Amino acid sequence: MDGADVVEITALTSIDEIDAQDWDRCADPEGAPGRPPENPFLTHRFLKALEDSRSVGRGSGWAPRHLVARLGGRVIGVMPLYAKGHSQGEYVFDHAWAHAYERAGGEYYPKLQAAVPFTPATGRRFLAAPGENRAAVVSALVQGAVQITASNGLSSLHITFCEEDEWAMGAEVGLLQRTGEQFHWRNRGYADFEGFLADLSSRKRKQIRRERREATDSGLTIRALTGDALEPEHWDAFWRFYQDTGSRKWGTPYLTRDFFNRLQESLRDETLLVLAERDGRPVAGALNFIGAESLFGRYWGCTEHHPCLHFELCYYQAIDWAIAHGLETVEAGAQGEHKLARGYLPVKTHSLHWIADAGFRRAVAEYLEAEREAVGDEIAWLSERSPFRKSDLTQDIEEHD
Structure with missing residues (x-):
């Protein structure tokens, strides 16, 4: 110039x-x-x-x-x-x-x-x-x-x-x-989630395995959806989850319902929605966005409370997906020292x-x-x-x- x-x-x-x-x-x-x-x-x-x-x-x-x-x-x-x-x-x-x-x-x-x-x-x-x-x-x-x-x-x-x-x-x-x-997870060339666990201390490996079992012990099915697999009814469910979390954390949710419609229209290929379902009905969800090298965790919510389900949907499913798709990092949002025990470093x-x-x-x-x-x-x-x-x-x- x-x-x-x-x-x-x-x-x-x-x-x-x-x-x-x-x-x-x-x-x-x-x-x-x-x-x-x-x-x-x-x-x-x-x-x-x-x-x-x-x-x-x-x-x-x-x-x-x-x-x-x-x-x-x-x-x-x-x-x-x-x-x-x-x-x-x-x-x-x-x-x-x-x-x-x-x-x-x-x-x-x-x-x-x-x-x-x-x-x-x-x-x-x-x-x-x-x-x-x-x-x-x-x-x-x-x-x-x-x-x-x-x-x-x-x-x-x-x-x-x-x-x-x-x-x-x-x-x-x-x-x-x-x-x-913040607390971010880094991919060190892991082949799978077990490869990541192998890098942890024995006590932390056992803790994470126990948490993953507890999250689905009540018979929940977990699905990770992106692109054309996302349907309008998935956003109807997630809107309920988002409203519940937003009303408790901020008083009024920041995003409008129409925002999620627009994600479906123009950003579904950059969106990863992880849902926990009971008998085909979503009861909890975590919303992530996909970058070239990172997965960005943003929102979570639920209509049923289950032990460790938040850890499973927000942290472990994100790690699973990042490993499977060769992403370098997972950014799990603001704050949260509890993320440290789940492999997210400051x-x-x-x-x-x-x-x-x-x-x-x-x-x-x-x-x-x-x-x-x-x-x-x-x-x-x-x-x-x-x-x-x-x-x-x-x-x-x-x-x-």
Whole structure:
């Protein structure tokens, strides 16, 4: 990219304002026919499903403001961006920041959020088209987002669950760095689930085998469905499960019923729905999304409670499916130290932040420095309590250091 060229940044109020091919060239630059997208949540069709189903938009607190970077008229980069009227559905919690800012007399909301709504999955947030100077695209998108934040009198900009290299690049242009933790499973070339169990300590192998037996002891049948095997009645069942979980966790479920119809229409090949059935009737389910290298666990729910069924549908079935399809990782969503005993190890997650008020920015920076150290200490402590045999754990850490 010639330094004399001017990059034009525009903000969209709907994903429909950009051609799907232009967006997806940036979101999945290595995409190929028949290959799942690198990250299904960043595709035009996923973001469109959220908007068209009114899961985001008017009345949701998530107003689309997607950024598009153009050079000479061609799209060179995009960013999924939203004006937020609250801090719900983000999974990188800044409620304490909002309360402190408002106690000091400021207005924290609205703010800008570069994220995929309701989705705590790591992925690129500065999406550059293939062949472009990625560092220059990142710089242009950051400058554009900061300028929109400042010129509209917004309190802050937040870029959550970004990739680690973006985290580093963001710090170079003055953004504040934050870390968190999740639990991910890694495939070390296992031939089957028993191969994975062989890497665990004897006690943990026995525990997992017992849990898998208990999950189906009451006569349940488990089916993993994707693509054309998914039918509308499966989404009717899962909607019941999702409503039950959502009402208990969030008060009001984030996604509308129509969102699941749109998954059926345009995303069923990137969707894996694991159902537990009694006499052909679904009684529990776990929803996953399929990427080129990862399986992303998202939602779970049930109308019947059975011992260990949550572990079976959400964790063990996901591992089974990832091994069978050669995927490298399973990301099982936010939080949950209970995942450690099931073979999911702690990893860092990353976010970037820009605070308009200089004094508040300094206070947040001090907090984040202490928080990063605490997160690092906790991950080290948890890693020492891994279910893997020590020699295998050391090798895994070295391979992914």
